[in-house]
Amino acid sequence: MLAGRPVARIGYGAMQLPGPGVLGPPRDRAVALAVLRRAVGLGVNHIDTAQFYGPDVANELIHAALHPYPEDLVLVTKVGAERDGQGGWIRAQRPHELRAGVEANLRSLDVERIDVVNLRLLGAEHDHGDRALPVDLDSQLAEMIALRAEGKIGGIGISSVNMDQLRQALPAGIACVQNAYSLIDRAGEPLLDLCREHDVAWVPYFPLGSAFAGLAKVTEHPAVVAAAAAQGATPAQVGLAWLLAHEPHILLIPGTSSLEHLDENVATADVRLDVATMAVLDVLAVAGGRR
């Protein structure tokens, strides 16, 4: 369940649809639209997006491909950032900026209410002037609660949180947490435990290690490659199947710009990792010192 709506455990993340660096139009618009339509055709009913993907590209593609939206589709977006002229990620963390972000998503997705909006916390390290000033989490949560009370958003998520921030946010009624997490990056494990205790969905971003250079890729880890060969699956399926088996509160939103990868990712629902394989994979992050 996600904010009271039933969703398939394998959803879709739209961040790979814009051009390289999450900037500008897709390499091939027809393929981008086809990926979105095929995802829904395959039973995906949970799509993650953001106005700042492109910017303004992912939401436009979702609207073009899928509007009017299927009744069971749960659209999830996030607020808290904007892009600068060079594509840099800048903070838009102040309450009025969160509200403006929700309004922009409502317009571009052409809906009266967004099912779930993540408050994407973003550090001040790259910003200057007003934008770099600290913003009080309680004032941000109050704005999100007001937006929910006004019916503009169905549920509140929170993203890139630490343990203290999550504890502070839980009384607001949190539907989901989006933090980076994967088979090879399990730093978020204590937060995942807290989400389980509070029946909050854990929706990891970078479930395959992301498209960004410099971040380790799940599909390239030798133990994952070996497990895939032994199980008759692909490395991506092993990484995603491990997440599904690790914890029932995990919902997946792998990102892809490719029809072939989409098919593979959705087919993970039929991949079962045996006990011995799970045992090997369970300790990978520990062995790598990253848990």
Ligand SMILES: NC(=O)c1ccc[n+]([C@@H]2O[C@H](COP(=O)([O-])OP(=O)(O)OC[C@H]3O[C@@H](n4cnc5c(N)ncnc54)[C@H](OP(=O)(O)O)[C@@H]3O)[C@@H](O)[C@H]2O)c1
């Ligand atoms: N809350 C946040 O701050 C936040 C941050 C980042 C992302 N997100 C969300 O989380 C979603 C997932 O994260 P992500 O897209 O950054 O990273 P990801 O899902 O970990 O990985 C995407 C990368 O994996 C590749 N890939 C996908 N399926 C594959 C397969 N079957 N075999 C081999 N490679 C495959 C993609 O390339 P191809 O395009 O070639 O398939 C792309 O390079 C995003 O799409 C976005 O919606 C949220």
